[in-house]
Amino acid sequence: MAHENILVVEDEEDILQLIKYNLTKEGYRVTAVGTGEAALKTARQTHPKLIILDLMLPGIDGLEVCQILKHDSATAQIPVIMVTAKGEDSDIVTGLEVGADDYIVKPFSPRVLTARVRSIFRRKAKEKTGELEPLKIREITINPGRHEVLIKDKPVDLTLTEFLILHFLARRPGWVYSRYEIVNGVRGEETIVTDRSVDVQIVGLRKKLGAAGKYIETVRGVGYRFKDL
Ligand code: CA
Secondary structure, eight states, X not given: XXXXXXXXXXXXXXXXXXXXXXXXXXXXXEEEXXXXXXXXXXXXXXXXXXXXXXXXXXXXXXXXXXXXXXXXTTTTTSOEEEEEETTOHHHHHHHHHTTOOEEEEESXXXXXXXXXXXXXXXXXXXXXXXXXXXXXXXXXXXXXXXXEEEETTEEEOOOHHHHHHHHHHHTSTTOOEEHHHHHHHXXXXXXXXXXXXXXXXXXXXXXXXXXXXXXXEEETTTEEEEOOO
């Protein structure tokens, strides 16, 4: 049974209660706050294992909260699932750029929410056991245990999802993966697939990899692959 502490940041009471009810039912301990200011304070004080962050908040909005958390070494490691309104695609892109680890679009089903949460914790557990070995490919070093990517020994700052996609593709160079396979590969099978989110991640990933971004190849009509050696 899960007992991890999750911080939920949401100013709409009915949505907050819905999230809280479903996570509590799963065995998580939930702390709920309604403003960005309270979110920052609570995150620093209680070090939750996960933050579910609505972007539309009074005062400091969710994007800014995420940015502040990810720039503070005390809170940077806490995974963030952002909650966005339908149609606010620019928010999703910005959110992923400022370090959010995943997102969920309103209105969402409780099952999708709990699947995303479980998926984040599963990844974290995998990292903790250190079962994944460091991977060296061309000038890129991927260190799953430490969640670290180096290019020519210089660290690259990736979001969790970008990191997982890079690691997923680089494990089998030349192998073409569909967007569907990529989403499943990094998240687990019970989550809802959004192909478009993979494209957003790949764009961000290539940009951050700089010259090494060319190794992430688009295979037209199929998906993506890490360039074969
Ligand atoms: Ca809101």
